[in-house]
Amino acid sequence: MPIQFQFEPIFAESDRIVDGVLLTLGLSFGAIVLGLVLAILLVAAKSLLGRWVGLLVDAYVELMRNTPFLVQLFMLFFGLPLLGIRLPGTEAALLAMTLNLSAYATEIIRAGVDSIHRSQLEAGLSLAMTRRQVFQHVVLMPALARVWPALSSQFVLMLLASSICSFIAVPELSGTAAIIEQNTFRSFETYIVVTLIYLVLALTLKVALDRLGRAIFPRISSVDRLDAKAEAA
Amino acid sequence: MPAVLIEDVHKSYGKLEVLKGVSLSVETGQVVALIGRSGSGKSTMLRCINGLEAFQSGRIEVAGHVVDQDPKRLRALRKDVGIVFQSYNLFPHLTVGQNIMLSPRITKNVPQAEALALAKDVLAQVGLSDKFDSYPDNLSGGQQQRVAIARSLAMQPKVMLFDEVTSALDPELTGEVLLVMEKLAKGGMTMILVTHEMNFARNVANTTVFMHQGKIWEQGPSRELFAAPQTPELQGFVKAGAQG
Numbered sequence: 510m511p512i513q514f515q516f517e518p519i520f521a522e523s524d525r526i527v528d529g530v531l532l533t534l535g536l537s538f539g540a541i542v543l544g545l546v547l548a549i550l551l552v553a554a555k556s557l558l559g560r561w562v563g564l565l566v567d568a569y570v571e572l573m574r575n576t577p578f579l580v581q582l583f584m585l586f587f588g589l590p591l592l593g594i595r596l597p598g599t600e601a602a603l604l605a606m607t608l609n610l611s612a613y614a615t616e617i618i619r620a621g622v623d624s625i626h627r628s629q630l631e632a633g634l635s636l637a638m639t640r641r642q643v644f645q646h647v648v649l650m651p652a653l654a655r656v657w658p659a660l661s662s663q664f665v666l667m668l669l670a671s672s673i674c675s676f677i678a679v680p681e682l683s684g685t686a687a688i689i690e691q692n693t694f695r696s697f698e699t700y701i702v703v704t705l706i707y708l709v710l711a712l713t714l715k716v717a718l719d720r721l722g723r724a725i726f727p728r729i730s731s732v733d734r735l736d737a738k739a740e741a742a
Numbered sequence: 743m744p745a746v747l748i749e750d751v752h753k754s755y756g757k758l759e760v761l762k763g764v765s766l767s768v769e770t771g772q773v774v775a776l777i778g779r780s781g782s783g784k785s786t787m788l789r790c791i792n793g794l795e796a797f798q799s800g801r802i803e804v805a806g807h808v809v810d811q812d813p814k815r816l817r818a819l820r821k822d823v824g825i826v827f828q829s830y831n832l833f834p835h836l837t838v839g840q841n842i843m844l845s846p847r848i849t850k851n852v853p854q855a856e857a858l859a860l861a862k863d864v865l866a867q868v869g870l871s872d873k874f875d876s877y878p879d880n881l882s883g884g885q886q887q888r889v890a891i892a893r894s895l896a897m898q899p900k901v902m903l904f905d906e907v908t909s910a911l912d913p914e915l916t917g918e919v920l921l922v923m924e925k926l927a928k929g930g931m932t933m934i935l936v937t938h939e940m941n942f943a944r945n946v947a948n949t950t951v952f953m954h955q956g957k958i959w960e961q962g963p964s965r966e967l968f969a970a971p972q973t974p975e976l977q978g979f980v981k982a983g984a985q986g
Contacts, residue, residue: 633845637818637850640813642848646833646848
């Protein structure tokens, strides 16, 4: 028997789909911005505040990178109320995504910071800067420029992983899909549509991040060329 | 009081002693060239003067600051003591103007307008007024090194250190950097330079210091030192330089 596709019932729920897409984008955008800021602060703390703070940051990063995102989400959604902190699903989802992303971003940015040649730090220190000033004005932007492609793919992964938030009934795109599936009984069609939407969202985000990177870091390539010259010297 | 006073400085990396009791005095306005083979300790000596390298014993005083590893005192010292490196070390994400203005702005709170005037002034001194908005990677090596000198000058230092600043440059670019340094010397800047440019040492430096095996082996007025080296080591070094 040939498969009979019926997309009309899905499209009848397009308002719901749009809401789901907007929530997926909102959560992802929020987690990217907050996670990036948190990661930069964690790397700065690790670089500037001594051994014990560094070990704490390492512990946080390893905890988040070596446990499943779903479990982290459940810990926040079901665990925090036991401590008297009750977060609505969407807020819990944003928090979980931010924390998870910040750990991966910390590791990526730290690699970028480590890649900055020692001579750049010496130049900053010799100009009477404090270590914090060297980090902020000399190291940070070239480090971010170098790892921007890696950060970008981590951001795209987070967008896709946001689908896991449907487990705590957050009506983002995947959560919406589950509802539509129940309403229409058209599982295959529902997930064909959802798959295509995720594909478009992820590719669009990737292109947008590439453009953003070129706008913020116009000298991405020059950083490496200068270093290559310095090494050759 | 001398601008730089170095007394019996010892420095080791683990068991390897690289400075074995170095003493040197540099008067204000003097230009001193440090020469010697690779591994003789001359660059290490220079980097001890602004605290980039710590040393185990001895004493260094420069521009009225005692060198130790206390961060606050080091920053005060570095406002008065500039250094220029072999590999220029410009900040690649900043324009020439931003490279020069950054430290005066954030370490001395120089107002923007004043920092701008200062940057234009030092860029003119190194002959690169038209490069204010260029990025370092659009400049030649010689131009980058002149910007690095300008960046140091913008801190209005009392003493300038130069660590093999022409060694990474093609021969045809070396001249423009040496010219800038000669101008600085004539303007009365106190300078200590580690260099392989023997002609520059002979003609511009008041004193040349030959370092060998972590010690000052021989020193004297540059012309005399090159004309009549006393120790066999310096005789060999000068001869090798003349041939190479």
